[in-house]
Amino acid sequence: MFREETPISRLVLWNIDLTLVDVAQVTRAAYAEAFQQVTGEPLVYLASTAGRTDSEIFYEFLARNDVDAESGAAQIADFLHALGEAFARRRDQLPARGRAMPGAPEALAAVAALDGTVQTVVTGTIMPNAVAKLAAFGLDGYLDLSIGGFGSEHYPKASLIQFTRMRAAEAHGSAFPESATVYITDSARDVEAALIGHATPIGVASGSTTESQLRSAGARYVLEDLTDQQALLHMIRGATRLPQAG
Template identity: 60%
Template sequence: MRPRTPTAEESAISRLVLWNIDLTLLDVGQVMRAAYAEAFEKVTGEPLVYLTSSAGRTDSEMFFEFCARNYVDLEPDTDTLADFLAALETAFGARHEQLLAKGRVMPGAAASLAAVASMPDTVQTVVSGSTRANATAKLVAFGLDTHLNLAVGGFGSVNYPKSSLIQSIRLHATGEGGRAYTEEETVFVTGSAPDVRAALIGGATPLAVLNGTATEGQLREAGAQMVLPDLSDPRAVMTAVHRATSR
């Protein structure tokens, strides 16, 4: 379906549209879990027996929770987190050929990215819990990087929560006239309740989709006022983004 032509009113609005990757645009959870296990055991010497939810978390946050849940004590004055992230990129990169076989694109993700990209003065990027290298590899594998400016994205390569990543992107990505984007011009598309809360803290309007395990009630309770069933209707996605940035 061809995206509709934006109206004159829409053309006058500057937008920063942030996308969560996992379970919003695509799902490579099976491959990612195997990479986590390999990297964790390589760095700590202990098997990764107990996992944790990745919803709303960065890889940095997950590593420390992995350690707590698996009773691994970190030695002081060591850069174990950096070692884990490096090992994780190596382990995930080695499984690159498994992404298409064991992963999937969420319905309508590619078409919705293209549709939002057709809206004038709109910048799209990602806020991902994965490191920059792993997040990029996921998107490129499924051809979803075309309409995204990954140079201004936020990634789990740094030890900051997603709310801080959202705020940093909003303040440092330049909108019309070289100014920072306001909270009213920024949207975060996600299927995770913790991400919805991160959006509100970081200064973005959450646009929730029912792609993940969260229910509509959980997403609304977290603070989402707009909830779409999925991304299969690009026109509905464009309309929701417009409404979020024209209040």
């Protein structure tokens, strides 16, 4: 997938939910099963998931449903384990009840063809569920998921961006400067995380966040969706300054 003769120096990070795929129905069902299994209480009131990790979402669920947290670290570990199992039981539902976002496969293929570029994900979803979401629509082959940032790591997304940059450098033997890192997302919270994590955000108004909200959060580059691959590549090139040879 990567050209050995081309020095790798550009890092393209992708959010998953409502940026690359929409599997909200399956995800909500898995959340509800895992929450009730761990707390003994039904998940009646949902919370906003955009830009949040699965750990953060669990605590939001506790607060919204007036469920007292018991032993924090143990409880969140139990929830994430139960969430992985609940989602795995529903993997066969993903193609029927979910979809790849418009233009997502073509956008990933176009970015994969850029010289000197590695692409992966930074997502609040735990790793097994993230891989399942992408694999269900044949999107995983375009991404180096071994270096990605996932909700399994219990860090905010700004930190996941920085950790992913370091893992990319170690894995590919090439520096990935902050100025050559972009984060593509539909979430205003992710745009803010990108700025904190020293990556240039590219907003995609494909979820519930509007273009004006993405720009207000700090996104200079915003797409309506991923169907215009040339516009996407133009934004990626404009947002990244690659190190000069020599």
